Amino acid sequence: MGTTASQLSKESLSEYQELTFLTKQEILLAHKRFTELLEKHEKDQIDARVPMGKIITLPELKSNPFKERICRVFSTSEQKDGSLTFEDFLDLLSAFSDSATLEIKSHYAFRIFDFDDDGTLDCADLEKLVNCLTGETNDAKLSSTEMKQLISNILEESDIDKDGTVNLSEFQHVISRSPDFVSSFKIVL
């Protein structure tokens, strides 16, 4: 693998294997793809950050309607600008990997859908979510009556304590009944 392998030491590799759900090949591949996004002078820095604009050029994320939300959720930067270090990137891939548990996936899915970061999914969050899912730029989108009906149906089905919002436990309850979620919440490089 040339120079990239020497940049990722054996100890860090085994540490990452312990701390994430990724296999050795996946971590090495992630390292390779991440260093391609770095500038020349940043390639030797340990904690180099890649801005969000570059992360979303990755082919796996490029057309994902949630790409900005994903970057923001996994970012640990102080300015909350969605930039990722290599460890954030590994966190992202670990949550989206094959072997991640349902618990982890549903936790991060909830945070991705929580557009205003307040800890619950209220009507505004749900409306933005539905627009992302159906592509609001298209001519064909749900009419406002359909949207209202849809949101009230969603709340009726998933809001157990009837407070008008969906919190994490209610979200996880819905997710646990879905057979497809674990296999569709996957991004593989």
Added chain:
Amino acid sequence: MAGEIQRQNSHIYDYIGGNGYDREDQSLRRRRVSSPASDQNYPHFNWDSTPEDEDEDSDGGPKRDIRCIPLPMHLRRTIREVQQMRSPAVSRDVSWRGRQMLRKLRNKCKEFLYFFSLWRKSVQMIGGNFGGGVQSYFVFLRFLVVLNFVSFFLIAGFVLIPSVVFRSVATNSTDILAVDNNLNGTNRTAKCKVYEVNQTTEIYQYLLDFLSGTGFMEYSYLFYGYYNITEMPNRDSYNIPLAYILTAVFYFAFCLICIITRMGSAARVAVATGSSTGVSSYSMIVFTGWDYGCLGDRATKLKQKNILYQLQVDLEEESRKRHEADLSTSKKVILYSLRVLMTFLSLGFIGGAFYGIYVATQFSQETTDKRKIVQLIIQYLPSMVITAGNFVVPLLCDKLALVEQYSPSTTIILALLRSVFLRLVSLAVLLSTLWSRITCYPEQLKGNCTLCEYNYNEFQCWETRVGQEMYKLTMFDLLITVAVFLLVEFPRRLVVDNCSCKPVQWVGRQEFVVPSNVLGLVYGQTVVWVGALFCPLLPAINTLKFVILFYCKKITLFQNCRPALRTFRSTTSTFFFLVVLLFGWGLATVVLIYSLSEIRPSYGCGPFHSSNTMWSTVPGSFHNLSNVTQEFLFFVGSQAFSIPLFALSIVMMCYVIALATVYGRSIALLKAQLKLESRDKQFLIKQIESLSRQAHIPTHRAGVQD
């Protein structure tokens, strides 16, 4: 101490939660967030916990998987260091060491299998571009390829290679056919033993014989008739007949185990989700509907259109159901009578197809023609009629479905059930026609069976003949697929792309319809199962056929198909495919049991020519086993063993059912309790607000937090 913990915890919340915690308003959510004990939304790591009381901690044992904590990596690293610092003795614990080794072993195995996964990249690309439904078809196809390949090794190891070895080694093998004392009456034995194979003479004959399994292919390792008992000098030689039967039986059992294991995880999910497999509720679509593996703009737009379509259809169905409940009685009566009529019509179509297959099979067995091409067509007639029926009848049933006006999900399920019924039972009709001819079931043939107990005049070696029929079905299926691929799909795309007239554009590019393709696979696999006893190399041929099919379908998918608007759900469809495959397996098992135990094997060919039925070899060699083994097997088969076993299984089943009922009831109770708690909370909040208003104390964040 408590305050310190609270401060530490709220530091984590502030860190993770972003802006939500800086607002000054009095919303209910903020109150929930500011009390750490009741917070459910963000990860709560108990810095104070010690290893001893972590057994009561809901977070799990002392080595709760560090990866399952949803925090950023540097925090996880810190937590791990804290854990390791606190419990250094645990790292020398034997069981923990064992668990670590097990996990390392599992990781190594996964990495190893990573390289061996067949067509991994192709399947991933298909899933990203066309969705989970189409991907599940290719995953199913890959499973069948691997199953056939492994079965081929099984058969080769136990039947083929010993036969090859014995044939080459046994130079002085007296032809066992001549040395046979068990039959009474030399007339019968002499006449029934004659087995002549037409030799291939002309060049073009080779192609025809290759396609129909006659001529040079008939007396070869491909078919049952070639395998003989070769007498070896020592008595304890490899018993080929026994090996043949036991391999066939074991092959069926092996396939069953593979299918059930594969169904295992899908079944668990299907059962757990219960009734929601048929109903796609709104929150399910919205929360779990997005496929993050979608690659490219085209696939994303398609997925978005898909989800929009699903939501609109569901909303429309809901409004229609509300509307239908208000239908007048007369309209309801008309609708129901129409539905009954359509059901009868569809049964009529299917019955007509069956009759056609029956007539074609009779015709094909009875007539022969001098001209080779016509003879070939006559031989392939049953396959052609089956294919035509499987093509025409579902089209007609689709038109019927438009009249019936069931909801879309019901329509799809009905269409699938009709197709499954049609395919498998048409194969069953073909087989029963064939078998009835062999055993002289029709009245006019009764005379043929008196001499040799089977229809000797038509079938000198009936097992090879059956093997040939199955071989022909397989080859025909492959030829049709390749022909359609080359002659229909590519030209259709060229015409649609280059000609812009209205009718052509209305027809459009073809869609990759998953259900009918899957049924084709199940049909092919069932044919192979039925034929495996009589044509031992059929699984190998089938492996090649499915590999060719994979590449053909993949090329067609990417070049010629437009993506389907209505897609199939992936997990429930995998389960459904395997259930249908089990139906096919059941049909093949019935055929196997009937052939093994009811029909007398041919006198003139094969390893069983001296037994009354194929199965009787097994009890025969049973007596060669040692006494202890015999006693043991008798005991296992006796009532003293099976009745207690049966009773025990019933008890286990009752226990599991009771457990499931209890869990369901506790879930309902917990849901009700959650509702009550939230109502209590809202009531208390209202009380506090009214009290504080009365007392004229402005409600403030600081005042609340003590």
